[in-house]
Amino acid sequence: MAARASAALVTVNVATRLPGSTAAAAAAEVVTLAVTLLEVLLVKSSLALQLLCTVAMQMAKLLERRRIPHARDQLSWLCSRDPTDLGIEDLVGGTLESLAENLSDGFVAPLFWYVVLGPLGALGYRVVNTLDSRVGYHGKYEWFGKPSARLDDLINLAPARLTALALTVAALATPDCDAAR
Template sequence: MPITQPHHAPGRLPRVSRALGLLLGFAADRVLGDPRRFHPVAGFGQAASRLESRWYADSRAAGTAYTVALVGTTAAAGVVVERLTRNRPIVHTLVTAAATWTALGARSLDREAEVMAGLLEEKDIPAARDRLNHLCARDATSLEADELARATVESVAENTSDACVAPLLWGGVLGVPGLLAYRAANTLDAMVGYKSAKYLNFGWASARLDDVLNLLPARVCALLTGLAAGRPREAIAVWQRDASKHPSPNAGPVEAAFAGALELTLGGMNSYGSYQEDRGTLGDGPTPAVADVRRTAALARRVDVVAAGVAAILAVAGRKGTRWG
């Protein structure tokens, strides 16, 4: 009788190694955070800046070509990596972990929230104003403690989706190409996606692509926020009622869910130097105080952990895995 070899269903091993890689990369981010030198995202940003200096024009066409070139090249590199490692489970796990670690910024976000909390608790307002630009682009010149706390809470909420939930979900569905392409698009949005005179046209494509890529992850993040806080009904109620007041289609649901989960009121008028933006009013409770910064950071950490589990489940549950040819 011939001896039959064990047979693995097509795509099974890539799905398992993808899930393991996502969890390993998430753990690396939690333990190590971003590397202080030679970060791949910083290198991408430098390359993007050099390309911008050559391609910049005050037009949507130029900005679209810029975005397609950078995000497309990054996604193609991820596809090549997937194809080269898809039949080597250990290597595939490791490269997925490396891509996940590169794409995530959850630990760095957590550290910035803790630094801001410490400065505000010490009443070092000048230092807190200077530090806020590590989290967002708001003009902090005249902000006092409570306004700095609100800015921090809102930035942590929004970036919990951008820096952790969204890349994990794209990694769970598409693997390395999803992780790298998402981080490339999100980085370009942070660089040129502003509503300033210089970038209103050139940054349009980067901003719109980031909106599209975050459309579903932001809403998953909003749902996970309520679950992680043990207040799903309250978070969803505020999300459904108030998210549309926010000018961002994706930050609105996330910030509203955090407002409901933390029993706070977020939003208001923000200054970004060259322009002001009305973020609406989200939630029913008091406006954030200094003590709420650490509460927000703790909730964000719980959301991150749940999101990592969801991403791993998505990776394993894929119908046939993403084979990339």
């Protein structure tokens, strides 16, 4: 839907400018719009928020209904901890911790690096973060995983703190929320 709306806006914009413009100016306008759309698509591809929200909402419903075994299964989509013996408080804690980390990794950090380095910064961040999550520190490819994990730690220093600050402000602004917890 958004792509169609963007295409319609581009068409209207170009069509209204063509009659009073030279062909070169119109071509420059089309190129500028195409580059802008490409940049939007590149940045959008570096963001991962929809699945995170979906899994979080599913987890909230399971916890509200006290469906603990199902909630334990669902937690494995959010983090790598063993949920076998977790009670409801630990499931809530694991969910919130995972959401905070994934909010930083999937949304705040790519936007941060977009602001700092442009669309390639957002995509570069996503590459390093994906290498860390797929290869990580230990295992068969530890020689390859350790540098990517350390680089991921380094490039997440500022975004993780921005995320923590934003979540703290949101908690403080939410009625009946214990921000200290």
